[in-house]
Amino acid sequence: MGYEIDLLPVGEESKGGDAIALRFGNLRGVRAEQTVMVIDGGYTDCGDALVEHIKKYYVTDRIDIVVSTHTDQDHICGLKTVLEKMCVGQLLMHLPWEHSAEMERARTSTFWREKLNDPARRMLEAAMELEAIARERDVEVVEPFAGIGTKDGSFSVLGPSETYYEQLLTELVGQAVKSAAQLACEAVVRKMLEAAKKLVPETWLHETLRDDGTTTPTNNASVVSLFEVDGRKLLLTGDAGIPALTSVLDELEESGFAPGDLRFAQVPHHGSRNNVGPTVLDRLLGPAVEDVTRGIACVSAPKKNPDNRHPAKKVTNAFLRRGYPVYATQGVSLLYSHDSPARSGNSPAQPLPFHPAVEDDGGA
Secondary structure (H helix, E strand, O other), X not given: OEEEEEEOOOOOOOOOOOEEEEEEEOOOOOHHHEEEEEEEEOOHHHXXXXXXXXXXXXXXXXXXXXXXXXXXXXXXXXXXXXXXXXXXXXXXXOOHHHOOHHHHHHHHOHHHHOOOOHXXXXXXXXXXXXXXXXXXXXXXXXXXXXXXXXXXXXXXXXXXXXXXXXXXXXXXXXXXXXXXXXXXXXXXXXXXXXXXXXXXXXXXXXXOOOOOOOOOHHHHOOOEEEEEEOOEEEEEOOOOOHHHHHHHHHHHHHOOOOOOOEEEEEOHHHHOOOOOOHHHHHHHHOOOOOOXXXXXXXXXXXXXXXXXXXXXXXXXXXXXXXXXXXXXXXOOOEXXXXXXXXXXXOOOOOOOOOOOEEEOOOOO
């Protein structure tokens, strides 16, 4: 069996997202011998790009499985177009109102919806809109908790578990409601801090990435999935953070997974330094190694990166140290394939270099 993973570019300036098309099976055979999937759809305009890409390169208008990893706009908006313009067999997405009394109450009442904090309301409304389109189109909706996957075992959801997802929802809806003035003030402070950052040196032996990065409950609720085709393991992470990835690794290691088993790894959250640390990367990729390539990593990154956040240099250095050179979309599509037909016009991509100076975020 072969596979093709296409990471399409998302975002022109500093804001990126994920839009991934893939297929696996006998890629030189008939459509019935292949499984076609979409993992996230980027912003709204990315949906059309996904549709055209699949029609052109996969030669089909039918998608077997669409996965919405989480409800952030840079991941979910384009999926509406995919559902509307393609024939979709199954949609994997979380339904927050099935796991939270507050979310269920807000789903049926505008009054209670307005009582939610902004991140919880955005999650709810995005999920409601996508689910409504799926129901209208008679697309089966399945919640992607750990253990869900294809019958042949080629695709499996590693996380989150239902219990962990419900914990994240409790944390999310329990956050205080912030005023527009508070949100604007926080945005200004973030910009000031980013502007004030200086660069600090890194070497192959000196790593400044730390284990204390934190991300939002919405990001930690991201679907983390594994593809295993012809004995090759490929990991897609969405925007999952350290606790989410740690939970996934706890389960993977019990099934015999060893660091460095991956041929392909998606860098979480577009390369944010808040989503990975040395400990989780050692468990996932293996310890730092010189002159050895264990696999490759890909990051969906915006075309420009003025704040050095997506991807952060210290993150791409960390992957490279562990034998996983990082390839970034940054305005172009990336293709990673095995046992697949050649595509005309494709040229080899170049990995990001090792950076001797990285962003200083207060660590040693």
